[in-house]
Structure formats: C-alpha cells, structure tokens
Amino acid sequence: MYQRAYIYFSLATLVAFLGFFPSYFSRLGSTDAAHHFHGIMASAWMLMLVLQAWLMRQKKMVLHRSIGKLSIVIAPLFWVSGLLVMHVMLASDSPFSKIFGKRLAFLDLTTILYFAFAYIAAIYYRSNVQLHARFMASTAILVLPPALARFLGNYVPGISSFEMSVYSSYILSLLIVVLLLLDDKRLGRIRMPYVGLLLLLLAQLVGFMSIHQVNAWVQWCNWFAAL
Numbered sequence: 001m002y003q004r005a006y007i008y009f010s011l012a013t014l015v016a017f018l019g020f021f022p023s024y025f026s027r028l029g030s031t032d033a034a035h036h037f038h039g040i041m042a043s044a045w046m047l048m049l050v051l052q053a054w055l056m057r058q059k060k061m062v063l064h065r066s067i068g069k070l071s072i073v074i075a076p077l078f079w080v081s082g083l084l085v086m087h088v089m090l091a092s093d094s095p096f097s098k099i100f101g102k103r104l105a106f107l108d109l110t111t112i113l114y115f116a117f118a119y120i121a122a123i124y125y126r127s128n129v130q131l132h133a134r135f136m137a138s139t140a141i142l143v144l145p146p147a148l149a150r151f152l153g154n155y156v157p158g159i160s161s162f163e164m165s166v167y168s169s170y171i172l173s174l175l176i177v178v179l180l181l182l183d184d185k186r187l188g189r190i191r192m193p194y195v196g197l198l199l200l201l202l203a204q205l206v207g208f209m210s211i212h213q214v215n216a217w218v219q220w221c222n223w224f225a226a227l
Helices: 004-021 025-030 033-057 061-068 073-093 095-124 131-140 146-156 162-186 193-214 215-225
Strands: none
Touching: 004 033, 004 131, 004 146, 033 061, 033 073, 033 131, 073 095, 073 215, 095 131, 095 146, 095 193, 095 215, 131 162, 131 193, 146 162, 162 193, 193 215
C-alpha cells in the first residue's frame, strides 16, 4: 500500500481540487487573503506529500530528506492559515456562518491540533519508516472530510444539504481509516497512528452534531471571533 502512496495522495489532492473548485478555485479574484493563504499552504502540503511518496517509491532517499526539510516551514504556516480562516468564518455575519460557524470551527480546530500532533510525531519517528509513513498519511486523511463534503455536495446527486454532505464525508473518511486498520491487522500489527485518527474522526462527527449547544464552546468562539 505504501509503495503506491503517491497515487492515493494524488487522488486525495484531486478530490480536494474538485471539491473546492466551485467555492475557491473558480473565484480566486474575489477571495480574501486568509483563504488564499490557507489554499496555498494546503495545496503545498498535499503536493509535497505526493512528491515525497514518489521519491520514496523511487528510493531517492537523499532528495526525500532534503525536500522534507521544507515541511518545517510549510506545516506551521498551514496551522496559522487554518486559524486565520477559522477566525474569518466566526467573525462573519453571513447566514451560513451564523448557522454552521461554531460547528465547523470545532472541526477546524481539532483538525489543526491533530495535524500538528501527527506532523511532530512523524518527525520524531522519522527513523521508524512504519510509524513515519502512517503519521504522514494521517495528515492527508485529515484533508478528506472538508474536501469530500464539498465534492459530494457539488457532484453527487441525492446529497441535498450541507449537513448531509458533512455526515457523508465523515462516514467515507472513517471507512478509509477502518480499511487502513484492517490492512495493518493483515500485516500482523495495528499501530497507533490510525487508532488515534479513528478516534479523532469519531469525536469530530459527534462534535459537529452537538458542540454548538455547549455554552463554553460558544463563549470561546465568540471570544476568538472578537480578537
């Protein structure tokens, strides 16, 4: 599976591009700076994953390590860009933000935090190929729910609401992680990265349903929006 990781990362990147095309890539001239910043950082991260996986496939380890050093810059900028977009959304007066802003902010914040954890763990375990590869793959899977939600909402008949697209995207993402865990079991050992990712996705799905009713979270979102 990991010999073909560059193919899977490429497919995830394509889904993200198609999913965000109507709302972002087709409207580059009318998009605010925060979303541009986030779009550039997210695109850079996914393209780097594709390239790094391909270099591993080609056994170009020296170049893989050299390009990997760029992640020390890209990852923190990706985190910052995510927080900026979250702030823009929470501060917005649009009807969509009023309805879904606090629920999506929970997904965004937990994704950013887990992305940071997975990246730091991948660097820490860089000498352990099995853990390093799984933690890096986890960062790509974190992109799937928002990308799939938009892809399903834009292109799949029967997805009639934004909430349905979000729930469907999480079901598909959870299925992918379960398949990865089953593959680990087939190989003889279930490792920590995908277990943590599965728990995160389940927590996000439950949080999307109910977090907007938690007073402490609502107050935190109002505080963050006012910054």
